[in-house]
Amino acid sequence: xxxxxxxxxxxxxxxxxxxxxxxxxxxxxxxxxxxxxxxxxxxxxxxxxxxxxxxxxxxxxxxxxxxxxxxxxxxxxxxxxxxxxxxxxxxxxxxxxxxxxxxxxxxx
Amino acid sequence: xxxxxxxxxxxxxxxxxxxxxxxxxxxxxxxxxxxxxxxxxxxxxxxxxxxxxxxxxxxxxxxxxxxxxxxxxxxxxxxxxxxxxxxxxxxxxxxxxxxxxxxxxxxxxxxxxxxxxxxxxx
Numbered sequence: 001x002x003x004x005x006x007x008x009x010x011x012x013x014x015x016x017x018x019x020x021x022x023x024x025x026x027x028x029x030x031x032x033x034x035x036x037x038x039x040x041x042x043x044x045x046x047x048x049x050x051x052x053x054x055x056x057x058x059x060x061x062x063x064x065x066x067x068x069x070x071x072x073x074x075x076x077x078x079x080x081x082x083x084x085x086x087x088x089x090x091x092x093x094x095x096x097x098x099x100x101x102x103x104x105x106x107x108x
Numbered sequence: 109x110x111x112x113x114x115x116x117x118x119x120x121x122x123x124x125x126x127x128x129x130x131x132x133x134x135x136x137x138x139x140x141x142x143x144x145x146x147x148x149x150x151x152x153x154x155x156x157x158x159x160x161x162x163x164x165x166x167x168x169x170x171x172x173x174x175x176x177x178x179x180x181x182x183x184x185x186x187x188x189x190x191x192x193x194x195x196x197x198x199x200x201x202x203x204x205x206x207x208x209x210x211x212x213x214x215x216x217x218x219x220x221x222x223x224x225x226x227x228x229x230x
Binding site for chain 1 (some may be wrong): 218
């Protein structure tokens with residue numbers, strides 16, 4: 001079973017700053033097999049990125065995804081107040097489906 | 109408009125059975141896999157399994173195989189998650205979600221239900 005490890009566990013930044021979140025797979029995976037989600041408190045997760053780098057419908061351009069092999073990154077270019085939330089990566093195409101443990105993005 | 113509407117919060121005692129539901133609308137329910145995801149209090153997301161409502165083909169995570177049953181009634185556009193004997197450790201929020209790409213047994217989740225909170229306590 002492939003394990004996804006997200007880092008850091010918590011990221012403290014200010015609005016307007018750039019956020020870089022990491023998701024590392026325990027073995028090399030297809031770059032088309034990774035998605036990112038945002039979860040705000042009390043809400044269901046929201047799809048941000050699929051296929052490692054494709055933005056979902058309605059997602060602002062400040063969100064971007066990249067990576068290949070074992071290392072993937074979600075970048076938020078300029079943080080808005082509503083971006084402070086928990087972010088999860090998800091691996092698909094490998095049985096079973098799996099999520100990373102999450103990165104909490106908090107206001108500094 | 110695509111919607112997944114889940115049944116309401118449940119409070120149950122250990123040993124009781126439970127079936128929660130997820131009703132899809134606004135799209136062809138039978139041609140997209142539906143996934144179930146658990147979120148224990150204050151914790152992350154856990155992939156439980158998926159079902160294809162068109163033929164009820166079901167896949168489970170090894171962590172949940174034998175502990176829950178996923179089913180669907182395509183005539184009602186509804187997927188279900190059920191337990192035969194609940195434990196306190198089943199206390200969690202449970203989400204259903206529509207899987208993309210259409211018809212693919214592996215993929216990402218574009219639409220999510222609002223979640224069903226299950227509390228198991230004596």
